[in-house]
Amino acid sequence: MSVFDELAGQDRVVAQLQQGIGGAMTHAWLFTGPPGSGRSVAARAFAAALLCPDGGCGECPSCRQVRAGTHADLLLVRPEGLSYGVRQTRDLVLRAAGAPSGGRWLVVLFEDADRCTEQAANALLKAIEEPAPRTVWLLCAPSAEDLVTTIRSRCRLISLRVPPSAAVAAVLTERDGVEPASALQAARAAQGHIGRARRLATDPAAAARRAAVLAVPVQATSLGPALAAAAALVRTAEDEAKSVTEQLDEPEKDAVRQAFGEGSTGKGIAKAMRGMAGALKDLEDRQKSRATRVKRDTLDGALLDLAAFYRDVLMVQLGAGVELANADHADDLRRLASSGSPESTLRRIEAVMRCRERLTLNVAPLLAVEEMAISLFRG
Structure with missing residues (x-):
């Protein structure tokens, strides 16, 4: 068994990482690849291999701790909001300047490093330019272009592909x-x-949500049904985001209350309560940002499903002998393929991708999705 076993279809990447472990070590690595390619999985496997006495056996306490995110020499960063600020980055850089507690390396695994603000990126750059002797930075981003040139030029690039x-x-x-x-x-x-x-x-609920998304092309046959489908799509994203965030929000608030000694009595408790109020306010702001991100990411995933569906329609129209992502909806694919032209299908794909772009520009989700739905039925 190896920590790299979960990297399905990434043999070339595994060879690069194993070579890096055994050869001259680079202190900054950038893992890139499209959604689903396994950027963070590859980075975590590499972190485990660096911290494991046997190079990533996958079974020792060190490997299990890295998998769980609890290893003492692993700083795991997962931006939960829409951006990662300079104050957080400076704190991270300070922690990364220390020495490993017991192993050879102190590993900083920074998922979604592209969410750094401009000021945060500048703070991060200084740490990567002048790294501590035994600190290794593992950055993850969809593409190298998502990071500033000065950062990506100082990293060894690991590019992952979508696995078969x-x-x-x-x-x-x-x-x-x-x-x-x-x-x-x-x-x-x-x-x-x-x-x-x-x-x-x-997860039957996840399968049901996908089925609801793929019903949109069939439902968007006129203005009324198209707008209803748009509203349902946004509502589904909101419900899923609410479900995810509710599971996280209250335990985090409880942890803050406990840290400030809520319910305690004695000298200094009034000052502690004032501090708790400020801490809870900061936490609520972060939670709101996270909820917005989860909603946006959920809606973006639904739009990608739609784009893949119309891509399959186009492949059927062109008679291309390729694997269809939605072969389990073959009847719907054939029906839509026969009722339109390849040109109209391309326009529909463009409408979906335009909606995705507008969401990144903070256009109101319902407005963006309604405009897309109208374009879908017009063709």
């Missing part, structure tokens, strides 16, 4: 016990995204 559906299905079958046919169907629907494929194969 067969490789993802094999992971689901071997590790999660999913029946092979269901695993392959989920892998195709998830377009190589292992985490999402697992959810589709094992």
Whole structure:
């Protein structure tokens, strides 16, 4: 067993990382790849290999601690809001300047490093330009262009690809016990995204949400149904975001209250309560930012499903012999393919991608999705 076993279809990347472990070490690495390619999975596997006495055996306490995010020499950064600020980055840089507690390296794994603000990126650059002797930075971003030139030029680039559906299905079958046919169907629907494929194969609610999204092309036949489908799509994203954030919000608030000794008595308690009020306000602001991000990410995932559906329609229209992500909706694909032209399908794909872009520009989600839905039925 190896920590790299979960990197389905990434043999070239695994070889690069193993070579890095055994050769001259670079103090800054940038992991890039499209959603679902496994950027953070690869970075965490590399972190485990660096901290493991046996180079990433996957079974020792060190490897298990890295997998759980609890290793003493691993600083795991997961931006929860829409951006990662300079104050947070300076605090991270200060912590990264220390020495490892017991191993050879202190590893900083920074997921979604592209969410750094401009000031945060400048603070991060200084740490990467002048790293502590035993600190290794592992940055993750969709593409190298998402980071400022000065940062990416100082990192060793690791580019991941979307893994083949067969490789993802094999992971689901071997590790999660999913029946092979269901695993392959989920892998195709998830377009190589292992985490999402697992959810589709094992979580009926996730499968139901996808089915609701893929009903939009069939429903958007006139103005009224198109607008209703848009409202349902946004409402589904809001409900899912609410479900995710509610599970996180209250435990975090409880932890702050306990830290400030809520319910205690004695000298200094009034001052502590005032401090708690400020801390709770800061936490609520971060939670609101996280909720906005979860909603946006959920809606963006739904839009990607729509784009993949119309891509399949286009492939059917062109008679292309390629794997269809939505082969389980073959009847709908054929119906829409026969009722339109390749040109109209391309316009629909463009409408979906335009909606995604508008959401990144903070256009009101319902307005952006309604405009897209109108474009879908007009063709």
